[in-house]
Amino acid sequence: MAILDSTSESDARRIARPSGVILLLCLALAAALLKPVLPAFLIRVPEWAVLPYDQWMQWLFDFIKDDLGLIHVTRTISAGLEWLLDITANLLYGKNRWPHIGPLPWSAVAAVAAVTGYALGGTRMALLAGGTFVWVALIGQWDLAMQTMSVITVAAPVAVLVGLILGLAAWKFPRFERALMPILAIFQTLPFFTYLLPAVIFFKVGPTAGCVATIVYAIPPMVLMTALGLKQVSDEVVEAGQMSGSTRWQMLRHVYLPSARTELLIGVNQVIMLSLAMVVLTAFIGMPGLGAKLLSLMNSLKLGRSFEIGVTIVLVAVTLDRCSKAWVVKQPQHFERGTPWWQRHRLLLIGIGAFVACLIAAQFIQLADHIKRGQDLSMGSEIDDVIRAILSNGVITSTTEWLRWFLITWVLIPFRNALLWLPSTSVILTVAAAGCFVGGWRSGMIAGAFFGIVALTGWWDRSIITVYAVISAVVLAALIGLPLGILAARRKRWADPILLACDTAQTFPSFIYLIPAIMLFGVNDVSVVFAIFIFATVPLMRYTIEGIRSVPDELLEAADMSGATRHQKLLAVQLPLALPTMAVGFNQAIMFAFFMVIIAAFIGTQDLGQELQKTLAGNQLGKNFVLGMCVALMALAFDHVIMRWSANRRKALGV
Amino acid sequence: MADAPVISCRNVWKLFGTDPEGYLPAAKAAQSFEEIRQAGYIAAVRDVSIDVGRGEMLVIMGLSGSGKSTLVRCMSRLIDITGGEVIVDGQKIMKLDERELIELRRRKMGMVFQSFGLLPHRTVLDNVAFPLEMRGQDRHERRERALEVIKLVGLEGREEYFPRELSGGQQQRVGIARSLAIEPDIWFLDEPFSALDPLIRREMQDEFLRLRGMLGKTIVFITHDFDEALRLADRIAIMKDGAVEQCDTPDKIVLSPATDYVAKFTEDVEKSRVVHAKVLAQPLNGHTPDGPAVAADATVLQLARQLVNDDRELLPVADNAGKIVGAMKRQDALDILLGPA
Numbered sequence: 001m002a003i004l005d006s007t008s009e010s011d012a013r014r015i016a017r018p019s020g021v022i023l024l025l026c027l028a029l030a031a032a033l034l035k036p037v038l039p040a041f042l043i044r045v046p047e048w049a050v051l052p053y054d055q056w057m058q059w060l061f062d063f064i065k066d067d068l069g070l071i072h073v074t075r076t077i078s079a080g081l082e083w084l085l086d087i088t089a090n091l092l093y094g095k096n097r098w099p100h101i102g103p104l105p106w107s108a109v110a111a112v113a114a115v116t117g118y119a120l121g122g123t124r125m126a127l128l129a130g131g132t133f134v135w136v137a138l139i140g141q142w143d144l145a146m147q148t149m150s151v152i153t154v155a156a157p158v159a160v161l162v163g164l165i166l167g168l169a170a171w172k173f174p175r176f177e178r179a180l181m182p183i184l185a186i187f188q189t190l191p192f193f194t195y196l197l198p199a200v201i202f203f204k205v206g207p208t209a210g211c212v213a214t215i216v217y218a219i220p221p222m223v224l225m226t227a228l229g230l231k232q233v234s235d236e237v238v239e240a241g242q243m244s245g246s247t248r249w250q251m252l253r254h255v256y257l258p259s260a261r262t263e264l265l266i267g268v269n270q271v272i273m274l275s276l277a278m279v280v281l282t283a284f285i286g287m288p289g290l291g292a293k294l295l296s297l298m299n300s301l302k303l304g305r306s307f308e309i310g311v312t313i314v315l316v317a318v319t320l321d322r323c324s325k326a327w328v329v330k331q332p333q334h335f336e337r338g339t340p341w342w343q344r345h346r347l348l349l350i351g352i353g354a355f356v357a358c359l360i361a362a363q364f365i366q367l368a369d370h371i372k373r374g375q376d377l378s379m380g381s382e383i384d385d386v387i388r389a390i391l392s393n394g395v396i397t398s399t400t401e402w403l404r405w406f407l408i409t410w411v412l413i414p415f416r417n418a419l420l421w422l423p424s425t426s427v428i429l430t431v432a433a434a435g436c437f438v439g440g441w442r443s444g445m446i447a448g449a450f451f452g453i454v455a456l457t458g459w460w461d462r463s464i465i466t467v468y469a470v471i472s473a474v475v476l477a478a479l480i481g482l483p484l485g486i487l488a489a490r491r492k493r494w495a496d497p498i499l500l501a502c503d504t505a506q507t508f509p510s511f512i513y514l515i516p517a518i519m520l521f522g523v524n525d526v527s528v529v530f531a532i533f534i535f536a537t538v539p540l541m542r543y544t545i546e547g548i549r550s551v552p553d554e555l556l557e558a559a560d561m562s563g564a565t566r567h568q569k570l571l572a573v574q575l576p577l578a579l580p581t582m583a584v585g586f587n588q589a590i591m592f593a594f595f596m597v598i599i600a601a602f603i604g605t606q607d608l609g610q611e612l613q614k615t616l617a618g619n620q621l622g623k624n625f626v627l628g629m630c631v632a633l634m635a636l637a638f639d640h641v642i643m644r645w646s647a648n649r650r651k652a653l654g655v
Numbered sequence: 656m657a658d659a660p661v662i663s664c665r666n667v668w669k670l671f672g673t674d675p676e677g678y679l680p681a682a683k684a685a686q687s688f689e690e691i692r693q694a695g696y697i698a699a700v701r702d703v704s705i706d707v708g709r710g711e712m713l714v715i716m717g718l719s720g721s722g723k724s725t726l727v728r729c730m731s732r733l734i735d736i737t738g739g740e741v742i743v744d745g746q747k748i749m750k751l752d753e754r755e756l757i758e759l760r761r762r763k764m765g766m767v768f769q770s771f772g773l774l775p776h777r778t779v780l781d782n783v784a785f786p787l788e789m790r791g792q793d794r795h796e797r798r799e800r801a802l803e804v805i806k807l808v809g810l811e812g813r814e815e816y817f818p819r820e821l822s823g824g825q826q827q828r829v830g831i832a833r834s835l836a837i838e839p840d841i842w843f844l845d846e847p848f849s850a851l852d853p854l855i856r857r858e859m860q861d862e863f864l865r866l867r868g869m870l871g872k873t874i875v876f877i878t879h880d881f882d883e884a885l886r887l888a889d890r891i892a893i894m895k896d897g898a899v900e901q902c903d904t905p906d907k908i909v910l911s912p913a914t915d916y917v918a919k920f921t922e923d924v925e926k927s928r929v930v931h932a933k934v935l936a937q938p939l940n941g942h943t944p945d946g947p948a949v950a951a952d953a954t955v956l957q958l959a960r961q962l963v964n965d966d967r968e969l970l971p972v973a974d975n976a977g978k979i980v981g982a983m984k985r986q987d988a989l990d991i992l993l994g995p996a
């Protein structure tokens with residue numbers, strides 16, 4: 001009886017849904033076609049209806065800051081952070097602050113890195129970690145890199161700690177979790193400019209603000225992974241702890257936290273990677289370091305040196321990522337009973353030994369202490385020449401020139417104009433229809449409302465230009481990434497290296513992707529789209545490969561035994577089952593694109609990013625927040641629709 | 656067994672749902688598990704009353720979803736019950752506060768889990784010493800005791816291994832050692848051998864019988880394997896849909912199943928392996944049959960040859976001390992051995 005009921009109910013929903021979708025789509029189409037006769041308020045929200053949200057927000061922020069005295073709290077926090085930052089800054093690059101010990105010789109840091117790498121992942125990791133630091137020193141970027149590292153070494157642990165506490169609270173109090181999760185979702189889609197400005201206003205200009213922005217940006221995954229890890233500690237382990245008579249604190253300390261080790265460490269890995277991504281971007285608020293140098297070099301089109309810095313950033317990213325991932329999978333080793341303590345702590349002793357040896361060596365050998373200007377092996381200008389020579393090659397120039405002309409004239413500009421021409425109502429209705437299609441009326445309302453709010457803020461045109469860049473790039477990425485992914489997934493020999501390449505590419509700070517774009521296409525819309533395109537292709541390919549490869553062998557064998565050709569197998573078995581996973585990749589591509597399009601602001605786009613960048617100069621916190629919310633809401637609308645679809649498919653497939 | 660029972664369950668109910676306490680009176684009035692389910696509640700334990708005597712081994716047998724695991728968790732208060740009461744060593748455990756409950760577990764209870772429930776980041780030694788560490792015993796003492804129990808379960812030499820480096824059988828030995836570390840009076844085992852291969856399972860059952868003989872604890876043992884239940888139990892409680900269908904000695908369950916459900920389990924059982932001579936023995940009424948006696952603890956199968964060859968109608972049955980406790984009709988035993996004529 002109950003079963004009968006539920007099927008008829010879902011049938012009814014299935015009938016209701018398409019009719020709703022068709023209705024919304026028809027309305028959207030009608031709004032577009034009837035534009036000439038449409039009342040003006042349906043085409044764009046009229047000016048009088050755009051309320052001064054930015055001023056209200058500004059007033060609200062001022063109230064919180066000054067009247068409620070939040071500024072005093074944040075000032076206290078920044079004093080504490082500054083103290084920590086001064087210590088790492090002194091140790092790593094010799095900033096003239098307490099404890100006045102540094103800078104540590106580069107050889108000592110590299111030696112410790114190598115031993116740490118060995119402890120985590122054997123010889124290969126030792127070579128990677130040690131090699132990275134040797135490269136940084138030899139190429140003459142030691143101080144820059146250490147300026148960046150000094151912020152990360154403070155920001156990452158603080159973010160881990162705060163994330164851990166919030167995650168614990170979310171796990172303990174479901175109500176807190178329900179309140180926290182939407183906030184985290186917004187945080188994860190807010191453009192980075194919206195992190196930067198409040199940080200500057202509340203926490204002083206300079207490294208402290210950069211550090212705060214980095215911490216806030218890196219917290220969400222730690223919260224999520226902590227809550228997730230604690231939730232999936234197996235019931236029996238929990239019960240075993242309780243039956244052993246553990247108190248609550250003992251349960252947490254000895255049972256929950258150690259059992260959630262894997263998830264917690266994955267959280268740590270993500271915190272480190274996000275910290276690096278953000279700390280590079282704090283260049284926009286004048287934080288010195290690798291990011292700032294890269295920004296100024298790219299602005300002056302010094303491609304050779306940009307390239308070198310890019311390599312450094314990539315090496316640092318790969319090292320941090322690989323080492324923290326090696327830590328995730330590293331299992332404790334047992335020693336036979338009676339092993340002496342120096343054997344148990346062999347690596348620790350070697351690390352200390354190498355550190356001290358390098359310290360002593362640095363006293364006598366200048367090269368081991370620091371690399372002077374002129375001693376470095378930087379070949380920036382030579383690489384510059386080579387790049388210029390390659391780029392001035394007739395074939396390449398004509399190809400990129402033609403591509404640029406073709407894309408701008410025939411694809412990008414017409415598409416942008418079309419989107420701008422559409423009445424807001426039409427766009428909102430289309431988005432609502434998409435939401436309605438995947439998740440019923442509720443999803444339709446949510447998706448439509450998100451875009452509706454954007455329209456009400458009065459930043460519609462800027463927002464649409466942002467969406468245009470995102471969609472163009474993601475479509476381009478899908479056209480190239482999906483077929484490549486499918487091809488790669490079908491050959492095991494290709495799949496593994498490509499997957500590794502994608503994983504590695506995903507660890508690069510987004511900034512890096514602008515280097516080749518600017519090299520090839522100069523400073524214009526095409527290079528923005530191109531940068532987003534490379535950035536977005538990576539997750540698309542990665543999830544396509546993963547989705548196809550995770551189809552169970554039994555199903556493939558069943559298809560083989562049914563006499564399916566490779567082609568039939570792909571179309572009838574692999575793709576349908578891989579689609580939910582591929583949708584996740586698509587979603588990530590769009591989220592990445594929204595992130596990237598804002599960064600591209602400094603190339604000179606006309607979208608929300610540009611406006612956001614302007615707010616940095618004017619300290620317009622209210623406007624900054626409104627613009628940031630526009631980006632976040634649009635991203636969340638896409639996120640909601642795609643993830644909902646993926647979840648529905650998964651449920652329907654029963655996986 | 657003149658003592659008061661160690662564990663005593665009185666009309667215990669455990670309901671899962673939105674408002675279990677509020678629904679309890681209605682559940683008590685309900686006729687069946689199905690009726691309660693229609694109302695949106697799951698009756699995991701339904702009006703169960705069981706006593707476990709000191710030194711007794713009670714096996715709770717049931718298929719998955721029958722509520723056997725929930726019942727044992729009600730006894731140790733890993734789950735709070737909805738109605739009725741559970742009395743452990745004279746204490747109503749629902750009345751204990753958190754500190755008293757922890758104290759009870761630290762002093763009197765040990766539990767073994769189906770998937771072992773070992774802490775993956777601790778060595779065998781540290782896992783076994785965990786309950787001792789929790790109650791604050793000093794490092795040296797708990798190490799001594801842990802080594803002792805590890806030796807008892809036959810894992811000497813593996814003290815420094817991590818759980819992932821051990822086979823399933825060895826991991827469960829660690830689980831057993833851990834549950835014994837505090838020398839508990841009451842030992843709960845929740846399907847301890849279900850996750851193991853058949854051969855290992857058999858080996859572990861033998862090992863378990865050995866430990867049980869040495870330690871003489873009160874044991875509540877859960878299984879879904881009827882053969883295992885018959886092999887190990889003093890008494891078996893068979894559960895279905897949260898209620899106990901029958902609670903009796905293996906012999907009686909096999910000889911006279913109380914319900915059709917129980918009968919389905921006993922159908923395929925080789926009864927002669929289960930039924931002991933003492934169960935078939937009838938009072939002597941002053942007349943002692945002649946000739947050599949059979950042992951009260953012998954199963955009918957063990958006596959098979961003698962039953963076929965002997966031509967006496969009544970056989971005397973003697974207990975361990977050699978005292979004649981009754982007489983067994985040979986025909987009864989033969990019926991069990993060969994099936995009724």
